[in-house]
Amino acid sequence: MEEAxxxxxSTPFVTPQVARFNEPITLKCGAVLGQYELVYETYGTxxxxxSNAVLVCHALNAAHHVAGVYAGDPDNVGWWDNMIxxxxxxxxxxxxxxxxxxxxxxxxxxxxxxxNIATGRPWGAQFPVVTVEDWVNSQARLADRLGIRQFAxxxxxxxxxxxxxQWTISYPERLRHALVIACAPNLSAQNIAFNxxxxxxxxxxxDFHDGNYYEHGVTPxxxxxxxxxxxxxxxxxxxxxxxxxxxxxxxxxxxxxxxVEFQIESYLRYQADKFAEYFDANTYLRITKVLDYFDPAFExxxxxxxxxxxxxxxxxxxxxxxxxxxxxxxxxxxxxALLDNRRDVTYAExxxxxxxxxxxxxxxxxxxxxxxxxxxIAQETAHE
Amino acid sequence: MEEAxxxxxSTPFVTPQVARFNEPITLKCGAVLGQYELVYETYGTxxxxxSNAVLVCHALNAAHHVAGVYAGDPDNVGWWDNMIxxxxxxxxxxxxxxxxxxxxxxxxxxxxxxxNIATGRPWGAQFPVVTVEDWVNSQARLADRLGIRQFAxxxxxxxxxxxxxQWTISYPERLRHALVIACAPNLSAQNIAFNxxxxxxxxxxxDFHDGNYYEHGVTPxxxxxxxxxxxxxxxxxxxxxxxxxxxxxxxxxxxxxxxVEFQIESYLRYQADKFAEYFDANTYLRITKVLDYFDPAFExxxxxxxxxxxxxxxxxxxxxxxxxxxxxxxxxxxxxALLDNRRDVTYAExxxxxxxxxxxxxxxxxxxxxxxxxxxIAQETAHE
Numbered sequence: 001m002e003e004a005x006x007x008x009x010s011t012p013f014v015t016p017q018v019a020r021f022n023e024p025i026t027l028k029c030g031a032v033l034g035q036y037e038l039v040y041e042t043y044g045t046x047x048x049x050x051s052n053a054v055l056v057c058h059a060l061n062a063a064h065h066v067a068g069v070y071a072g073d074p075d076n077v078g079w080w081d082n083m084i085x086x087x088x089x090x091x092x093x094x095x096x097x098x099x100x101x102x103x104x105x106x107x108x109x110x111x112x113x114x115x116n117i118a119t120g121r122p123w124g125a126q127f128p129v130v131t132v133e134d135w136v137n138s139q140a141r142l143a144d145r146l147g148i149r150q151f152a153x154x155x156x157x158x159x160x161x162x163x164x165x166q167w168t169i170s171y172p173e174r175l176r177h178a179l180v181i182a183c184a185p186n187l188s189a190q191n192i193a194f195n196x197x198x199x200x201x202x203x204x205x206x207d208f209h210d211g212n213y214y215e216h217g218v219t220p221x222x223x224x225x226x227x228x229x230x231x232x233x234x235x236x237x238x239x240x241x242x243x244x245x246x247x248x249x250x251x252x253x254x255x256x257x258x259x260v261e262f263q264i265e266s267y268l269r270y271q272a273d274k275f276a277e278y279f280d281a282n283t284y285l286r287i288t289k290v291l292d293y294f295d296p297a298f299e300x301x302x303x304x305x306x307x308x309x310x311x312x313x314x315x316x317x318x319x320x321x322x323x324x325x326x327x328x329x330x331x332x333x334x335x336x337a338l339l340d341n342r343r344d345v346t347y348a349e350x351x352x353x354x355x356x357x358x359x360x361x362x363x364x365x366x367x368x369x370x371x372x373x374x375x376x377i378a379q380e381t382a383h384e
Numbered sequence: 385m386e387e388a389x390x391x392x393x394s395t396p397f398v399t400p401q402v403a404r405f406n407e408p409i410t411l412k413c414g415a416v417l418g419q420y421e422l423v424y425e426t427y428g429t430x431x432x433x434x435s436n437a438v439l440v441c442h443a444l445n446a447a448h449h450v451a452g453v454y455a456g457d458p459d460n461v462g463w464w465d466n467m468i469x470x471x472x473x474x475x476x477x478x479x480x481x482x483x484x485x486x487x488x489x490x491x492x493x494x495x496x497x498x499x500n501i502a503t504g505r506p507w508g509a510q511f512p513v514v515t516v517e518d519w520v521n522s523q524a525r526l527a528d529r530l531g532i533r534q535f536a537x538x539x540x541x542x543x544x545x546x547x548x549x550q551w552t553i554s555y556p557e558r559l560r561h562a563l564v565i566a567c568a569p570n571l572s573a574q575n576i577a578f579n580x581x582x583x584x585x586x587x588x589x590x591d592f593h594d595g596n597y598y599e600h601g602v603t604p605x606x607x608x609x610x611x612x613x614x615x616x617x618x619x620x621x622x623x624x625x626x627x628x629x630x631x632x633x634x635x636x637x638x639x640x641x642x643x644v645e646f647q648i649e650s651y652l653r654y655q656a657d658k659f660a661e662y663f664d665a666n667t668y669l670r671i672t673k674v675l676d677y678f679d680p681a682f683e684x685x686x687x688x689x690x691x692x693x694x695x696x697x698x699x700x701x702x703x704x705x706x707x708x709x710x711x712x713x714x715x716x717x718x719x720x721a722l723l724d725n726r727r728d729v730t731y732a733e734x735x736x737x738x739x740x741x742x743x744x745x746x747x748x749x750x751x752x753x754x755x756x757x758x759x760x761i762a763q764e765t766a767h768e
Contacts, residue, residue, distance in 0.1 A: 028640070029640035030640070128640075129640040129641065129642075131640075186631060187631070188622060188625065188626055188630075188631075189622075189625035189626055189628070189629040189630055189631065189646070189648040190617060190620075190622045190625045190626075192631070192646050192648050192649065193613070193616075193617045193625065193648050193649075193652055194617060196613070196646075196648070196649045196652055196653075197610060197613045197614055197617065197652070199642065200609065200610055200613065200652075200653070200656070201585060201610045203642065204606040204609065204610070205606070206590055222588040222589070225584065225588065226581060226584055226585045226588070226610060229577070229580070229581045229584065230581055230614070233574060233577045233578060233581065236574075238572060238573075238574045238708075241572065241573035241574045241577065242572055242573055242574075244573070245573040246572075246573055247570060247571070247572075247573065247576070247679065247682075254677065256412070256413030256414070256512075256513040256515075256673075256677075257513065258513075258583065258587065258669065258673070261676065261677075262573070262576050262580075262676065264573040264576050264577050264580070265576065265577075265580045268577055268580055268581070268584075269580075269584070272584070285642065289640075289642070292645065292646065293638065293640075293645075295631065298631075324622075324708075
């Protein structure tokens with residue numbers, strides 16, 4: 001937020017908006033949602049040609065609040081505020097940026113904790129399993145609603161990047177650039193394994209009640225805590241954790257008990273408690289499945305080049321050397337498949353110590369690269 | 385077991401034995417155990433000079449049943465049977481091998497599920513936190529009982545290797561060789577984090593009852609399952625999981641549900657169920673703490689060289705390239721500290737795809753190396 005403030009009093013406060021859709025949407029799993037709402041925010045101004053729109057897709061535990069702050073709530077800063085705002089790499093003085101909470105989320109868009117009007121009760125376990133393709137389809141409807149025929153760019157990191165990649169396959173004509181940051185063309189067995197651990201922790205929590213915990217007035221807090229800890233460890237690099245925590249003791253001496261001994265334990269418990277307070281378990285379960293299912297090559301017999309053949313966008317692909325969740329090797333698979341299709345690709349591996357989380361952090365080389373790429377987009381947009 | 389059988393009918397069946405100790409032992413945490421039992425097994429014959437004894441230390445979820453089978457139970461093969469037996473790398477025709485279940489274990493030695501004679505009830509939460517040093521001290525008493533003044537070698541992998549390393553510090557005169565396989569001089573923040581996740585899963589299971597679940601007739605099965613899954617993923621390499629499971633589907637097609645979709649999920653659930661059937665949660669908690677606390681350099685201001693200064697043994701240190709739990713880099717820290725002390729060290733990094741679990745597997749180069757090292761020990765022993 002401090003950075004946003006330095007841009008001066010011209011930075012307007014952000015207000016979330018709701019788009020209600022009454023046209024049924026058929027999901028990949030076969031289920032049909034008769035109507036649904038998407039909560040979104042916008043930053044900057046859509047130009048008269050409607051050519052400067054940028055869609056920012058969120059990853060596992062973020063939502064539509066991408067940048068800036070709400071009036072009267074200065075501490076709730078958007079999750080990618082270091083990247084997006086006036087004068088920032090994605091400059092909202094030039095671009096019209098949209099953040100949206102995805103379908104199945106728990107930050108206002110229709111999801112498991114929403115009321116299912118067919119029953120008058122929360123969806124709970126009945127809320128369908130969603131996929132990256134479903135998210136992209138619902139985002140396209142939001143774009144229609146906002147009068148955006150073609151995005152200047154769709155961007156995201158991690159699961160967000162899977163959405164920008166999918167946009168180029170599902171709607172090749174509707175975006176000119178895709179930013180695919182800290183991504184993989186699909187999850188490895190190890191990735192799926194960590195997701196499955198998180199799911200098992202939630203599902204076996206006695207307070208889960210088969211996903212219908214809302215009506216019991218409880219939440220599967222224990223499971224969510226463990227799920228969050230598993231996620232958190234995989235977002236950080238071993239080196240980063242060594243630097244940040246190492247074997248530092250919480251109380252300066254060992255107690256030989258099951259209380260917190262090491263700083264890392266204290267940190268994990270704190271993160272877990274915080275997360276379990278606000279995140280919906282059914283949403284978490286579904287988002288881990290969204291990750292597991294993402295695999296554009298699957299329906300092309302495992303051939304990613306074939307899967308990406310429809311794409312027309314130009315790409316900026318970025319990976320981080322210490323990201324062991326989605327390693328640079330996985331990004332290179334995407335780059336190779338794009339080059340096989342003779343797509344325009346800029347690729348960078350950034351030597352950052354922060355693991356998967358690096359895509360959220362304020363690394364100068366990373367931000368300069370994104371800024372330069374958006375400078376190019378701005379110039380192309382101006383010359384169109 | 386098949387290998388053991390090929391050595392012919394001369395391979396005797398193994399019988400576990402119990403050593404009862406009535407001399408109190410003071411643990412590192414300050415607690416005193418008035419009496420305790422250790423379950424152990426032996427293989428081969430102690431020579432008349434009592435110079436051919438080899439102690440095998442177990443890691444997280446193994447115990448005293450190191451090699452061979454019990455009469456009438458041909459499927460329960462010792463956990464390191466590919467390494468230890470007649471004609472094997474640790475040849476029980478030449479060496480007298482001892483396996484022991486450590487204090488606090490759940491395979492027969494005194495631990496949390498044993499009856500505390502002071503109360504007539506299981507120890508449960510009251511069983512003290514143990515350490516590698518405590519284990520080594522209790523193993524030394526077992527050696528006294530068996531009339532072994534000096535081991536030809538103490539060996540182990542992972543947590544077992546931490547014990548062999550500690551032996552050379554605690555009892556430098558009582559072993560000639562230490563085999564330190566897939567080890568680290570202490571746990572990294574990431575290692576501790578994974579242990580903490582496992583502990584939180586167990587401790588927050590409503591069936592844990594603050595560690596006194598025995599009297600409630602339940603076990604914290606849900607927590608143990610998650611704990612085991614976390615452990616399991618960290619024992620395997622990403623590559624190994626990719627080769628073994630990849631994104632293979634369990635039922636050939638996607639169901640878009642929370643049932644098992646991928647083979648890796650099925651495998652993890654199976655391993656978790658199996659483990660939760662037989663392993664004691666209080667033991668698991670304590671063993672993760674044993675790992676966290678191990679840090680011989682701690683009391684020497686972080687100086688491992690100083691910590692290892694008392695050692696007199698010769699060492700065989702082995703690491704595996706794809707072990708991301710205890711990477712070769714961590715083994716090299718040990719090697720460097722030993723060389724600084726001018727110890728005799730043989731070090732090998734084995735290019736194996738199996739991750740941390742490689743130390744348990746039958747890799748020819750690895751086994752040849754251990755066999756050659758024991759050939760050297762045998763010759764030295766013969767010439768003494």
